[in-house]
Amino acid sequence: MRSGRVVRLTEPSRVPVSTKRRSRLGRVIARENGETLIEVLMTTVLLGVAVVALVGTMLALVISSNSHRRRVRSANESVAAVEALQNVTYVPCATDGTPSYQAALDTLFKTGPDVPVDDALQSGYDATFSVRYLQDRLTSTASFDDDCPGGGDQGVQEITVTIVSLNQTTVTEEVVMYKRDERADCLSEPC
Numbered sequence: 001m002r003s004g005r006v007v008r009l010t011e012p013s014r015v016p017v018s019t020k021r022r023s024r025l026g027r028v029i030a031r032e033n034g035e036t037l038i039e040v041l042m043t044t045v046l047l048g049v050a051v052v053a054l055v056g057t058m059l060a061l062v063i064s065s066n067s068h069r070r071r072v073r074s075a076n077e078s079v080a081a082v083e084a085l086q087n088v089t090y091v092p093c094a095t096d097g098t099p100s101y102q103a104a105l106d107t108l109f110k111t112g113p114d115v116p117v118d119d120a121l122q123s124g125y126d127a128t129f130s131v132r133y134l135q136d137r138l139t140s141t142a143s144f145d146d147d148c149p150g151g152g153d154q155g156v157q158e159i160t161v162t163i164v165s166l167n168q169t170t171v172t173e174e175v176v177m178y179k180r181d182e183r184a185d186c187l188s189e190p191c
Contacts, residue, residue, distance in 0.1 A: 070165055074173040077125050078163045081105060082177050085129070085159060090181040092153035093133065101129055101159065124166050132158040155181040 088104045105127040132144035134156040144158045165171040
């Protein structure tokens, strides 16, 4: 078996030529293996792009979450409006001189002529409604119209409630409900 000879390169003269250089004073110093300016710049640019992408993704998630929250709240407000209208007494063929369902919505959403503007803005929503009247309850298909039928109120109304958010982004929710006159005399003949 052959044994090899081990040479230690501890003296400067024995350091390989590729890893040494001479200083002005004649001393041999080892070569520094650091990053160049180009490498540092590229790393900084790549990290910057990654951070911008991460921040953009987080911003998109926040906006999406905020939009979803507004839509859910608008849906909840529309359900509250329908419940408020269900609890109001039926108003047959409302005209300018008779009361309508607007008072219930004004109370719920703190709007209307008697409510200060600051209170209306606190609710953040505006509610409007439209009423269509059943034209003839004796037909097999229901048809509704904006005008009260000539034979008088037929005891059923189609009420469309529109909820609009007053915030930065507008969210509109629309619910259609049917309100029936529960009075006993409306069941057999027109009200």
